[in-house]
Amino acid sequence: MHYELYYWTGIQGRGEFIRLALEDAGASYTDxxxxxxxxxxxxxxxxxxxGLRPFAPPFLVTGRQVIAQxxxxxxxxxxxxxxxxxxxxRRAQALQLQLTIADLVAEVHDTHHPIAASKxxxxxxxxxxxxxxxxxxxxxxxxxxxFESVLEANGGLHPLREHSYVDLSxxxxxxxxxxxxxxxxxxxxxxxxxxxALKDRVERRPNIAAYLASERRLAFNTNGIFRHYPELxxxx
Amino acid sequence: MHYELYYWTGIQGRGEFIRLALEDAGASYTDxxxxxxxxxxxxxxxxxxxGLRPFAPPFLVTGRQVIAQxxxxxxxxxxxxxxxxxxxxRRAQALQLQLTIADLVAEVHDTHHPIAASKxxxxxxxxxxxxxxxxxxxxxxxxxxxFESVLEANGGLHPLREHSYVDLSxxxxxxxxxxxxxxxxxxxxxxxxxxxALKDRVERRPNIAAYLASERRLAFNTNGIFRHYPELxxxx
Numbered sequence: 001m002h003y004e005l006y007y008w009t010g011i012q013g014r015g016e017f018i019r020l021a022l023e024d025a026g027a028s029y030t031d032x033x034x035x036x037x038x039x040x041x042x043x044x045x046x047x048x049x050x051g052l053r054p055f056a057p058p059f060l061v062t063g064r065q066v067i068a069q070x071x072x073x074x075x076x077x078x079x080x081x082x083x084x085x086x087x088x089x090r091r092a093q094a095l096q097l098q099l100t101i102a103d104l105v106a107e108v109h110d111t112h113h114p115i116a117a118s119k120x121x122x123x124x125x126x127x128x129x130x131x132x133x134x135x136x137x138x139x140x141x142x143x144x145x146x147f148e149s150v151l152e153a154n155g156g157l158h159p160l161r162e163h164s165y166v167d168l169s170x171x172x173x174x175x176x177x178x179x180x181x182x183x184x185x186x187x188x189x190x191x192x193x194x195x196x197a198l199k200d201r202v203e204r205r206p207n208i209a210a211y212l213a214s215e216r217r218l219a220f221n222t223n224g225i226f227r228h229y230p231e232l233x234x235x236x
Numbered sequence: 237m238h239y240e241l242y243y244w245t246g247i248q249g250r251g252e253f254i255r256l257a258l259e260d261a262g263a264s265y266t267d268x269x270x271x272x273x274x275x276x277x278x279x280x281x282x283x284x285x286x287g288l289r290p291f292a293p294p295f296l297v298t299g300r301q302v303i304a305q306x307x308x309x310x311x312x313x314x315x316x317x318x319x320x321x322x323x324x325x326r327r328a329q330a331l332q333l334q335l336t337i338a339d340l341v342a343e344v345h346d347t348h349h350p351i352a353a354s355k356x357x358x359x360x361x362x363x364x365x366x367x368x369x370x371x372x373x374x375x376x377x378x379x380x381x382x383f384e385s386v387l388e389a390n391g392g393l394h395p396l397r398e399h400s401y402v403d404l405s406x407x408x409x410x411x412x413x414x415x416x417x418x419x420x421x422x423x424x425x426x427x428x429x430x431x432x433a434l435k436d437r438v439e440r441r442p443n444i445a446a447y448l449a450s451e452r453r454l455a456f457n458t459n460g461i462f463r464h465y466p467e468l469x470x471x472x
Contacts, residue, residue, distance in 0.1 A: 047385055047389060052329050052332065052333075052386065053382070053385060053386060053389065054332075055336045055339075055379070055382050065325050065328065067328050067329075067332060068332050068336075069331070069332045069335040069336060071307060071331070071335050072328055072331040072332040072335055075311075075328070075331060076328050089301050092301065092303050092308055092311070092312050093288050093303075095305070095307070095308040095311060096288065096290075096303060096304050096305045096308040097288075099305040099307050099308055099335070099338075100291045100304075100305060102335075103291075103342065106339065106342055110346055110350075114346075114350045114351060114363065114367070115350060115363065115366045115367050115370065116366070116367065116369075116370035116374070117370070117374075117375075118370060118374055119370075127350065127351065127363050127366075130351045130352070130363075131350070131351050131352065133352075134351065134352035134353070134354060134355075138352070138353075138354055139353075143291070146289070146291050149283055149289060150288065150289060153283060153289065
């Protein structure tokens with residue numbers, strides 16, 4: 001099985017959640033826009049290509065299927081890549097956890113773009129600063145504390161008691177937040193020991209370590225979803 | 237199979253997407269908080285109840301499973317209620333469409349709460365007005381235009397070419413938007429004929445019509461996700 005991943009070049013963005021699953025499993029895939037340019041996505045996005053038109057990247061082409069939305073892509077890939085438990089009930093849990101990660105990622109985006117996705121950050125800085133306070137003080141402890149409690153209730157190592165795509169996505173989530181809010185994440189660190197240990201273990205998985213050391217892993221930057229603007233960070 | 241649905245009393249909110257699926261299928265379910273009060277959710281939300289702790293309502297209890305997140309719940313219920321096509325590839329499409337609805341619903345919430353979910357609307361009115369302009373001018377045409385095009389590409393009647401939980405959720409989405417942005421939705425109406433026809437057909441389905449006429453269907457109000465604040469609406 002060969003996969004085609006379509007996502008914007010130049011940023012990790014939401015594509016990275018898919019990339020990590022493909023890399024961890026050692027899957028054969030082509031990162032289409034990086035090879036052929038962003039314009040290779042156009043026929044899909046404008047609906048002229050066969051298959052269900054994606055609302056936005058990332059999307060995955062596998063056989064005749066076109067699948068968009070991170071949660072739907074991982075829900076499809078999980079069984080094929082051995083990255084989700086076998087039981088249907090556990091697969092539902094994986095999706096539930098992944099969708100909660102997606103909710104936080106959407107809030108992370110809106111932290112630097114609280115007024116309009118189409119406007120520059122510089123044109124909504126004041127509002128971003130106000131929203132960032134709520135993100136740091138309320139949303140991060142609430143979301144990350146919940147993930148920590150799910151880990152604790154399930155043996156401490158994996159939210160699903162075994163390795164899965166959710167572990168990989170939690171690694172990406174924490175990496176992004178560490179980049180975006182270094183001071184705040186440092187302050188929260190003592191309350192999130194299991195999450196940080198999980199992140200460290202994922203980072204050391206051979207395929208992930210090789211990927212992170214490769215040119216395929218882009219650095220975080222202020223064009224992506226996780227953006228480091230020092231004025232949005234604080235200890236508390 | 238008897239289901240227990242858990243969601244805040246007093247609003248339709250995200251629980252309504254689940255309620256519509258259960259009602260349309262004529263499923264046997266108990267709307268737990270409406271019967272026993274909101275406090276019946278507490279042991280689940282604080283993690284003292286068995287099963288995967290939900291991050292937030294709605295959640296569904298079925299047998300020993302606790303499932304949260306609208307997309308995950310509908311993905312589980314779809315096959316059991318006959319509300320999704322049989323083929324795995326079509327089920328992936330259903331989830332993809334549902335998650336795009338969820339993305340718009342999250343943006344709808346943040347339209348009246350652009351700075352902090354924990355603050356009153358009245359304390360972020362100015363920012364809400366700015367964000368509402370982007371919602372009306374950019375996001376609504378983009379999202380709804382995409383759903384219209386998916387309908388058009390698939391025979392015009394159903395995004396999945398047959399009735400599914402996605403149809404029910406699109407009905408709810410359009411109903412909520414019609415309530416929240418009556419002027420803007422009226423202006424967009426000529427460009428969305430298939431979506432509005434779908435909404436009308438769902439409304440006439442016998443179980444849905446009976447539900448909408450019952451006391452179980454709450455009215456939209458300004459405590460829910462879709463909120464009508466006249467100052468956030470405009471023709472364009």
